[in-house]
Amino acid sequence: SSAILWFRRDLRLYDHAALLAAARRADSVLAVFVLDDNLLRPAGANRRHFLYGCLRELDERLGGALLIRRGDPAEVLPELAERVGAASVHASADTNPYGSRRDERVRAALEERGIDWEVTGSPYAVTPGRITKADGTPYRVFTPFRRAWSEHGWPAPAETGVDTVDWLPSDGLGGLPLPDGDPEATPELPPPGESAALRRWHEFVESGGLAEYHSRRDRPDTAGTSRMSAYLRWGCVHPRTLLRELSRLDHHGAGSYRNELAFREFYADVLWNRPDSARHNFDPRFDRMPLDTGAEASTLFDVWCEGRTGFPVVDAGMRQLLHEGWMHNRVRMIVASFLVKDLHLPWWWGARHFMRHLVDGDLASNQHGWQWAAGSGTDAAPYFRVFNPTTQGEKFDPSGEYVRRYVPELRGLAGARAHRPWRSDASLAPDYPAPLVDHAHERQEALARYERIKNP
Numbered sequence: 001s002s003a004i005l006w007f008r009r010d011l012r013l014y015d016h017a018a019l020l021a022a023a024r025r026a027d028s029v030l031a032v033f034v035l036d037d038n039l040l041r042p043a044g045a046n047r048r049h050f051l052y053g054c055l056r057e058l059d060e061r062l063g064g065a066l067l068i069r070r071g072d073p074a075e076v077l078p079e080l081a082e083r084v085g086a087a088s089v090h091a092s093a094d095t096n097p098y099g100s101r102r103d104e105r106v107r108a109a110l111e112e113r114g115i116d117w118e119v120t121g122s123p124y125a126v127t128p129g130r131i132t133k134a135d136g137t138p139y140r141v142f143t144p145f146r147r148a149w150s151e152h153g154w155p156a157p158a159e160t161g162v163d164t165v166d167w168l169p170s171d172g173l174g175g176l177p178l179p180d181g182d183p184e185a186t187p188e189l190p191p192p193g194e195s196a197a198l199r200r201w202h203e204f205v206e207s208g209g210l211a212e213y214h215s216r217r218d219r220p221d222t223a224g225t226s227r228m229s230a231y232l233r234w235g236c237v238h239p240r241t242l243l244r245e246l247s248r249l250d251h252h253g254a255g256s257y258r259n260e261l262a263f264r265e266f267y268a269d270v271l272w273n274r275p276d277s278a279r280h281n282f283d284p285r286f287d288r289m290p291l292d293t294g295a296e297a298s299t300l301f302d303v304w305c306e307g308r309t310g311f312p313v314v315d316a317g318m319r320q321l322l323h324e325g326w327m328h329n330r331v332r333m334i335v336a337s338f339l340v341k342d343l344h345l346p347w348w349w350g351a352r353h354f355m356r357h358l359v360d361g362d363l364a365s366n367q368h369g370w371q372w373a374a375g376s377g378t379d380a381a382p383y384f385r386v387f388n389p390t391t392q393g394e395k396f397d398p399s400g401e402y403v404r405r406y407v408p409e410l411r412g413l414a415g416a417r418a419h420r421p422w423r424s425d426a427s428l429a430p431d432y433p434a435p436l437v438d439h440a441h442e443r444q445e446a447l448a449r450y451e452r453i454k455n456p
């Protein structure tokens, strides 16, 4: 008997619950990836490039058995299943809005032909939608969610690998050559694939990065975070694999890291329960927030995207995004706050720019990270707490090293002076722009706008 394993956001062989399910059902398994333009088009060059690299690695590990097809999965998979005589198609759950709708169409198309559709596991330790409050409604606040998530628990990693099944050869099934990569991608992306993911993780643990994580994670000037996000995004590693290692370690770093993984699970749960929150304010009061959207707003937005706002930490972050396809979490919060509260632009403009460039761009974490900053999300930062981009820079990049790394125009300013170029002789940073706005004034403006929506 044979089965199909349809890879999506689970580009690995270890700890793969759907692979294990396929192995239990069938003697041989066809490995398939479907290039779906509905997902690839908005993914941006960096994510496409990273994805292609992951697929090449997976194919190598499968001895060339990964079949690449392009098209609508609801047409491609039933056709393939009939051609190879597969009785079932296996996948890990995709709980994003588009993925859920697409999978429903795939299930219906397979069932019409008498082929089983079997979903096992998901990209999360706990599949979104599983955890509810005692009254059956979803959590809207992180801390009680995290508690319930920990209590719910998850199974040990599935001990799977290349030898778990016999892989059906992919010859003669209309396969496409693996894409080489995307020429528009930045050369600074992390190395793709499962082996690279595990290597990166072990490096982080063994170098002491994890043990120090809680004290260094907020410092963009140090390599204080794991840089595992792209690997988690594409499922090169399952979070359960990481959680098992964390559970064996008894230090603050491990607890703090586990907390961040829980955030990832929380946002996925929120998106699953409220698919509309990918595009709309989670808190409907914010639908009435006056926003700037005209021609002048577009110009301000372009300046923000290019990292030329005259606020060093904002510009460094925006340029890091363009340069590396990644931005430090603290700086993501600062630049998002700046877009919303200093420029009064819609958070979804910023979210779209992030999704175009981030190699780890993930709908749930991104849209809810943005809504947190905009004050319109679950558990959001109180709106009246407006980040001051200058003091944030000084606090989290005290030596100015981070801003000088990404903004060469500031290299003439030593130490923390790089955060207030307007206080130094203009000849030291002649090419750096003056601040785009007056932060103190825009802060008042943001608070005044908030007053108008606060009480319905």
Ligand code: FAD
Residues within 6 Å of the ligand: 217, 225, 226, 227, 228, 229, 230, 232, 233, 260, 261, 263, 264, 265, 267, 327, 328, 329, 330, 332, 333, 336, 354, 358, 360, 361, 362, 363, 365, 366, 367, 369, 370, 373
């Ligand atoms: P580490 O600090 O090493 O964290 C470990 C892992 O925990 C991360 O890889 C990630 O999977 C998870 N994690 C950490 N912080 C968060 C968080 N706040 N929310 C959800 N998961 C988290 N993360 C994405 O993966 N994709 C996105 O598109 C994304 N967009 C964001 C947009 C904004 C406005 C903000 C404020 C945050 C966003 N984040 C996003 C969360 C966070 O910034 C990144 O996960 C983190 O910077 C990735 O780097 P790292 O792997 O070194 O993180």
